[in-house]
Amino acid sequence: MGRTPSRTAIAGPSRGPATAGLVRFNAASADAAEAALLTCCASRRWARRLAEHRPYPDLEALLAAADEAGYDLAPTDLAEALAGESSSNLRPGAPRTAHTALRAALAAYESRFGHTFVACLDGHHPDERLDQLLTGIRQRLSHEPDKERSVTADELRRLARARLTHLVTNHPESRENGCPDSPSVPV
Numbered sequence: 068m069g070r071t072p073s074r075t076a077i078a079g080p081s082r083g084p085a086t087a088g089l090v091r092f093n094a095a096s097a098d099a100a101e102a103a104l105l106t107c108c109a110s111r112r113w114a115r116r117l118a119e120h121r122p123y124p125d126l127e128a129l130l131a132a133a134d135e136a137g138y139d140l141a142p143t144d145l146a147e148a149l150a151g152e153s154s155s156n157l158r159p160g161a162p163r164t165a166h167t168a169l170r171a172a173l174a175a176y177e178s179r180f181g182h183t184f185v186a187c188l189d190g191h192h193p194d195e196r197l198d199q200l201l202t203g204i205r206q207r208l209s210h211e212p213d214k215e216r217s218v219t220a221d222e223l224r225r226l227a228r229a230r231l232t233h234l235v236t237n238h239p240e241s242r243e244n245g246c247p248d249s250p251s252v253p254v
Contacts, residue, residue, distance in 0.1 A: 088235035089129065093122035107230035108223060109151020110144045113137060126235060130228050137224040145216070148223055149182040165197055172204040179208060180215055187225035 092100060097118050104114035116136045123129040140148065176184045186203050188196050207215055 086126065086235065089123060089126060092129075092235050103234060104231075105151070107234060108133075108137070108148050108227040110140055110148040112144045113140060113148065113227075126232065129231060129235065133227050133231055134224055137220065137227060140220065142216075145220055145223070146182070149185070149219070152183045152185055152223075161197065168201060169197065172201055172208075176204050176208060180212065180219075182219070185219060185222045185226060187222055187229060189225070189229055 092103065095103070100118040100121065101111075101114045104117050105111070108114065113133075113136045116139075117129070117132055120132055123132065173184055184204055184207070186200060188199060191199050207218060210218065
């Protein structure tokens with residue numbers, strides 16, 4: 068269930084009026100812009116909407132439009148976005164028991180809700196991520212399906228915002244790999 072579009076690098080400074088990365092994004096063909104956006108959120112409707120509303124004067128306007136488009140996702144669009152996410156593994160070197168615990172928690176979550184668990188881990192140190200993930204999965208397993216759909220949609224919006232920021236800012240990993248997989252990763 069990985070992403071099918073290739074990751075497209077669009078680099079430039081992060082804030083202020085029309086940065087170089089945002090200028091390139093605004094000037095890209097509709098197909099190129101949509102392909103880049105699909106690396107941030109795999110909903111075609113979301114990506115098409117953002118691509119069609121270009122140009123954006125600054126990153127904040129792009130992020131506001133992304134949030135608005137995210138709130139407007141129909142259940143089928145949300146399902147498409149979730150299908151584009153993939154579960155990540157822990158970094159090599161993590162204890163085997165950690166891998167086992169995470170796999171079991173993810174399997175329980177996917178069995179209960181029928182989709183990949185997503186969580187935006189911005190602001191958490193890499194050493195805290197496993198605990199955050201396991202705690203998040205355990206807490207969210209207690210949600211009713213409607214509540215969990217809402218929480219999942221919020222996490223997808225947070226992931227999309229982080230990925231968009233990396234997409235149009237001057238981060239070395241953005242230039243090399245498109246939107247980075249860490250710390251804003253689906254797990």
